[in-house]
Amino acid sequence: MATLKDIAKEAGVSIMTVSNVINGKHSKVSSQTITLIQELVKKYNYVPNLSARSLSQKSSKLIAVFINTYEAGQNHFKDPYISELFGELEALIRQSGYYAIIRSVETAENVSTILQNWNVDGAIFISQQTEDAMNIILKNSKCPIVFIDSYNKTNPKAITVGVDDYKGGYIATKYLIANGHQRIAFSGCYSENNAIVSQRYQGYRNALRESGILYNEQNLIQTFTRYEDGIHIGRDLANHRYDVTAVFAAADLLALGIIEGAKLNGCIVPNDLSVIGFDNLDLCSFVTPKLTTVSQDVKKKADSAVELLLDAMNQVEIPSQNITLDVQLEVRQSVQKIL
């Protein structure tokens, strides 16, 4: 509750002297008063009021982290990938001397309001945005914003961090093909608005084409990517609703659901069906069979995002505003060679 004024009065100096001491501008103050004031600061447990500071400065030291609100009635933080990413971001924001405001939003309009409300210095989106949404957000916002897992080829203001989704789809499919599979399904939340999945799908398609395998439209399985959705698909697969020997699932949870659903109807992975996922969640190694999947480096993603954001906030020249991190195949037990 103590303010600069209180300390100044007690010390018999002006407010500015106290302020200078606190902000480390020691060159402007005699060492005597410095120690005096430092004692008083401790004694009264002085803590600067950052709202006041934010008001009189350009900067608020606040970084906003945005996430989409519930999807399919689901708490977004139940997605282990999102949670881990968020945890890393929080740590990095704190270590950089900033404060993290977390907010789930429904529409692009809400974003700029929050940003202005708190005079936020920078923002990070941790769930995918459409290009349209990004453009609206960027147009209405003054501070730098980093978008994780979003694609935007047209807007030069867009700062993005993502992984090589195309390559992920490509190497996963290639691996299945190398193991003798020819009839391979793609399952995921495929739509025009979902650039991530579209990219993975493109990788899948190109891998097929390169190997001279004819693409069968029936093998695109449209679905949400929760575990429960996978169960349904797994059952369908076991019931031969699709004519395939392998499935590439665009998310680990979906893949795990598929494995379980197939099993429920007597189809055993990898013996009767091969499955590959995407993300490399910890729990891929907890299940049976352990899931072969495309792995990405979540920590590096968070590092890149915060680094890019801080650079933009400090107007540092950046080589590129769009970072694409590499992915690689994590071979485990859910794929089997066939003849």
Place this chain on the structure above:
Amino acid sequence: MATLKDIAKEAGVSIMTVSNVINGKHSKVSSQTITLIQELVKKYNYVPNLSARSLSQKSSKLIAVFINTYEAGQNHFKDPYISELFGELEALIRQSGYYAIIRSVETAENVSTILQNWNVDGAIFISQQTEDAMNIILKNSKCPIVFIDSYNKTNPKAITVGVDDYKGGYIATKYLIANGHQRIAFSGCYSENNAIVSQRYQGYRNALRESGILYNEQNLIQTFTRYEDGIHIGRDLANHRYDVTAVFAAADLLALGIIEGAKLNGCIVPNDLSVIGFDNLDLCSFVTPKLTTVSQDVKKKADSAVELLLDAMNQVEIPSQNITLDVQLEVRQSVQKIL
């Protein structure tokens, strides 16, 4: 960027009139000026500066969510339980008209600094605190604080939300006993500072005693509760380092690790060993065998915490400051009857 002043100038009225319109004090303003100002607000996209508001009001509309920093080098949000809880809290805070600041902290001192820095209205701790830490925090803080999963029997200021850990340990052990098990291990992060685990342990001990089973000190397995820790213990169990037929693990991840570790050394759950966990994470149903566990209602926990906090902030009379939610046994496949 528009401020009250800008709007006032454009409308040819005073700042206060604009302020009154924005804050819905319509009784003090003529309907003409109301509509005029509302138009201008839209035109200039006016958004109130909450730092300024916080400065001139008692309240900041900010709620801080605290979590302990890394433990055992682990991002805390990799714990699915913590993540889900956090996601629910974020939603509730937002829906209540507040803004969430998230912060990981190492020591109790950091807490009051943040609280003062931002003039925070209320705070929630989502990871367990020792009674000492809680007392320090409460002593140094002015705003209401809710502690989730912490025990504090002595400090009347402490507002807490938890589950009936004792009962959890009790019913889990009783269930094992009912299935014919007599030699039962307890594994978890047992220590004097960890009240949660101590309670679960007490439940375990009492269940044994009630059934006339002699407690064997060797069967208390001290460990961290990560999956990897479970692996070690599972191996030990398979190698008959402990003379038991069943294990109660104080956390699901630990239980899953134990199952896997045992399997690696040829000991199959539930055939050769029965295991019960605690938390009922989603992934309990993803693994094989599906984990029998003690379940708690995370959503209800979040609801209770926010409700309690808001009541305290609004100085509403509360029947009890300490809520203990019920737990129940979720029977699945990891326990087998023995003779």
Place this chain on the structure above:
DNA sequence: TTGTACGCGTTATCAC
């Protein structure tokens, strides 16, 4: 080396 005046955007108070 230290102090003064002012402004940041908002609200409460009180007078008109």
Place this chain on the structure above:
DNA sequence: GTGATAACGCGTACAA
């Protein structure tokens, strides 16, 4: 109904 003034806590710019 409406408006002037002070106050919230801090930092910048400048003066002493």
